[in-house]
Amino acid sequence: MRGKADSDLVRRQNRHIVLEALRLHGPMPRVELGRITGLSPASITTIANQLIDDKAMRELNEAPDRSDPNRRGRPTVRVELNPDAALAIATKISIDGVDLALVNFAGKIIARKNTLIATYEVQPDAFGKALANIMRDFFDENSLKSGDVAHIGIAAQGVTHSQKGTIAWSPAFRATNIPVVEPVERETGVTCSIANDANMIAEGVMSADRYSYTGTAAVVFMGYGVGMGLVIDGKVYHGATGAAAEFGHMNHIPEGALCRCGRLGCLEAYASDYGILRFAKNLAEQTPPPSHAVPRHIMVDLENAARQGQANAVAAYQNAGRAIGFGLARMIALLNPDRIVLAGPGTRALDLIEPALRAAIDEGVVEELRRQVKIETVPIDTDMIIKGTIDATLRYLDLNIFASGPMRNLAEQKEPQQ
Amino acid sequence: MRGKADSDLVRRQNRHIVLEALRLHGPMPRVELGRITGLSPASITTIANQLIDDKAMRELNEAPDRSDPNRRGRPTVRVELNPDAALAIATKISIDGVDLALVNFAGKIIARKNTLIATYEVQPDAFGKALANIMRDFFDENSLKSGDVAHIGIAAQGVTHSQKGTIAWSPAFRATNIPVVEPVERETGVTCSIANDANMIAEGVMSADRYSYTGTAAVVFMGYGVGMGLVIDGKVYHGATGAAAEFGHMNHIPEGALCRCGRLGCLEAYASDYGILRFAKNLAEQTPPPSHAVPRHIMVDLENAARQGQANAVAAYQNAGRAIGFGLARMIALLNPDRIVLAGPGTRALDLIEPALRAAIDEGVVEELRRQVKIETVPIDTDMIIKGTIDATLRYLDLNIFASGPMRNLAEQKEPQQ
DNA sequence: TAATTTAATTTGGCGTCCAAAATAATGTTG
DNA sequence: CAACATTATTTTGGACGCCAAATTAAATTA
Structure with a gap:
């Protein structure tokens, strides 16, 4: 049960949405802040001036915008977040x-x-x-x-x-x-706080394009490991202890391949860099993973080998795609999300992975549930x-x-x- | 981004928590409404009288409570939801x-x-x-x-x-x-609305014991089918289209047993009544499920056979427990819930299912994630x-x-x- | 009967919102 | 160039909801 509401809550909420609007859309005049937030011009005046007093915002000191020749009336004064x-x-x-x-x-x-x-x-x-x-x-x-x-x-x-x-x-x-x-x-x-890295990727992806993250979305990270950030009802979901969405360590096959975490059959044991490499090298599924990240050039070589049709390499990426696909199918059955975003260096090999991934989703979940899910890719960015x-x-x-x-x-x- | 806040929101929110308090705890005096909701006595007076005006609430007409001989002061007047x-x-x-x-x-x-x-x-x-x-x-x-x-x-x-x-x-x-x-x-x-039955079970379980459903909980229904209702941040989660938590049709084993939904390897194909029965009868995994529910007495007979040590029956329940356990392990990896509640007629056989279920959870997810999850059972109630x-x-x-x-x-x- | 105790209401003030009016700063027009 | 038009922002005044403090209500106790 959410708690009581009072004028304090109102003030916090409205100041927050004003700041959020500026963070998302950048500097803008007060009128537009009003349009975006739904607050009246009178309230925007009050809130903006308070935030300026508090040094959270400031007015831009710029010459009036003459780009539109039909522009009439008093020119706008844009406000922005105060960097300082x-x-x-x-x-x-x-x-x-x-x-x-x-x-x-x-x-x-x-x-x-x-x-x-x-x-x-x-x-x-x-x-x-x-x-x-x-x-x-x-x-x-x-x-x-x-x-x-x-x-x-x-x-x-x-x-x-x-x-x-x-x-x-x-x-x-x-x-x-x-x-x-x-x-x-x-x-x-x-003061300091800690969170899972995949959740932070989800924060970033969401911030970059927030208007379209209103419902539930899953951001999958593929690379040295496999992670997931879940956005539920427009907010990044952290779970009971802040450890939600350990997608990489969600079981794929009981008693399956050995994972870095010591357990058998985790998704990561099939779809992470080392999992893919192990499969491509024809090593036994129980071969212990290396304790360090696989160097980038080795993975790039493997991708190229697969693109040139080297059978083991091709199969390794198919295997990875199938693992991720089944993992996503299971996630879809549980959460019925609006969208899935694939991210991370692993998406370099998406051409090799995607067919098996999509086939596995089709195989793994009722059509009624997967029909409306949008699957997207985000540009690779190590930062x-x-x-x-x-x-x-x-x-x-x-x-x-x-x-x-x-x-x-x-x-x-x-x-x-x- | 949540929308703006105004006095309308405050009124709605506070009236809502007053009604909720009465729904959860039954009739109580105004003072206690104030204690529970955190609203001041003055506000409670205002809100209560408005709700009474609106016929949503009414005062109980009862003789003062004399049960506590040390009771002093003006007696309380309890209010309750107006049934009419x-x-x-x-x-x-x-x-x-x-x-x-x-x-x-x-x-x-x-x-x-x-x-x-x-x-x-x-x-x-x-x-x-x-x-x-x-x-x-x-x-x-x-x-x-x-x-x-x-x-x-x-x-x-x-x-x-x-x-x-x-x-x-x-x-x-x-x-x-x-x-x-x-x-x-x-x-x-x-006006009319529709939702999944497992979600409604979750609503019921949550309403019965609401104070302890503040974070994330999963209510599993076992019986003629397998379902799940998810409570996320204290609210039943419905997903993008209102079809979330199709736990029964979450894949368990790729290319596994045939499910009523026509797909292969769904959890339900192992852990529902018909899945258990099929396994116990030694039928092939691809045997088509019956189109009607398995009669209760057949399942009861099967449970008794298992309790008397009939090998096939024992194995069938172990198999079901393992399927549900792995499904829960996957769910835990994704959602890191606070608690899991097992419900439905299938819990009759919990003694037969639980060991394999717990072993599968242990096998399927990192200890750090499962450690704090509470697993409970709710009394069987067909209604x-x-x-x-x-x-x-x-x-x-x-x-x-x-x-x-x-x-x-x-x-x-x-x-x-x- | 007067004092005490607890519940509930009333009063007065505060904070936030908003609509409408006023003001500000520009462009247009005769 | 002065009056008008247009758009942005601020000011004014009123509404609504909350709360603290004072008041009233209804009992018990001395």
Whole structure:
């Protein structure tokens, strides 16, 4: 049951949709903010001026637009998100290391830092310490103090536990239950949150094209692993512990191929880089996966071999397509989504994968359910995870800081102990 | 993006939570309504008196409670939902026929009617006509006129299309895309909606114990078929077309056993009554399922045989448990739910099914994901579908009629054409 | 009967929204 | 160039919903 409503809720909600409109559509005049949000001009005036007072927005100082010769009347004054309203840090933890991006409130990346860490053998506490050091260096390099950064968002490969702030299990680590949020918060004094990387890809894909993500959508990541981000009713779905949509470790065939997670028959064991490679090399299904990512050039070579008709390679991609297709068929039966988006480096080989994928969906689910699902592909972009993390973190600031009122509310944020 | 907020939203929301509190906890004094909803006594006075004006609520006329001898002060006056506020009809369409229940606003069943129809061979339009006739008879038998009934809710087995108001596909019909809502609305003049029967079971289970359904839960129905109702973020999830959670037709084994839906390897082909029976009889996996439900006594006999150690029967239930377990493991990987509830007549045999079911979950999903899932069983109750449909329909009335304000708003309900 | 206790209502004020009127800043026209 | 037209934004005044505090109501206790 949703809670009670009062004028506080109204103010938060309406300020939030104003900020959201600006984030989605960029600078625009107040009239248009009114059109988009459905708020009256009078309310827009009030809200805009408050947000400007709070430094969340600002007026653009530009010459009137003369491009339309038929334009009459008082010229519009466009407003935009104030880039200097706040800073945030987006973080990606993967098998390759730690990737950091410092962004301003308008979403512009101000600084980046990429640190290689041999994550696989590291001890849980040592990793927290290493991450804290990286973060501190990043603060120092950019002359940041604790109060300068409003939030730190972290995306990690594997099963993340958002409440506990840990990585419960990840292919990048041999260890489990690695504390992440706590060491970062202690070192920096900045609030921090962690989420699954595939969910962050979904955030990014959704932010880029939000108007069309009103219902349910699944964003599939194909590459060194297989992941999924679920958008349910227009919001990224995180599940009970923040570990939803572990599509790659959804079982495909009971007692099937050995997965990096140690279990048998996971989808990833058939459709990830190493799964495809293992099949193409004619290795037994039980052959242990490598502990490191398969180098890109090896996969590219394999794709080319398949395109030239090398039988094992062709079969490997068909096998992968079939696995993903059945996984999607199962997902469709459960969730009846509006659309499916395929993303990640694995989509390079989509021509090799797609026929088997579509055949498997047809085979695996009632026609009535799959008929209306749109399947799309998103351009390959290795930075999708960091972009999505930025989007999610900024949305967090919009809602939790700026929509609530002036900055002073930050102190009152905590639950009153009643 | 959620829309703007205004005082209208506040009023609707708060009236709704007041009605919801009464529906969940029964009659209570105003003070307690305030405690439960978080609204101030002043606001409760206002809202309660308006709802009483609108005939949605009424004061109980009872002698003061003397049970607590230490009780001081002005005695409480309890308020309750007004049973006469509205009437609604809940409808169940299944392979057995059509089941109707007339309920008052307080949820009491006033009349029932059960009509057998040989659904399987019927033509789509003929079914609509037959249903309309049944409905008209029900109106006549209870001296109801069009305006007397506020809404008709329908639950049907199979894939329902809530927007179109049709049954897209159902094991109860050979035909597909059967119009249901339109013929009923035309005959009765009452608004009508349709949903999947498993979703209605979830509504019922949730209503009975709502405080504990805050996150994500899956209610599995086992019996003549296998179904699932998903509760996501405290609300029953319906998917893009109203056909979500077709758990029974989620693929279990590619190219596996023949399902009633004509596809191979659906979970239902292993775990429904007929699937279990087919396995126990040692019939080939491709043996066509019967077009009618398996009589109860046959299943009971089979359970007893298994309990006495008859090998085929034991194996059949293990096989079913394994299928459901893997299906749940896949669902857990995708949705990371808080709880799973097993329901339906199939739970009679839970002792036979559960070990294999739990083993399959353990085998099929990472420990980090399944650790916190609670698995529960709900008492067998053949009327769960109709009960859930009643709950869902009354909740619809709460939100769409009584929370919005006085009845006159019913006329203004339609979208203004802007 | 007066004091105490608890429930419910009334009063007065606050915050947000909106419609309508007013103001601002430009282009058009005679 | 002055008056008019047009479009954007702000101001004004009123409505509605919430709440805290004061008040009233209806019992029990002393």
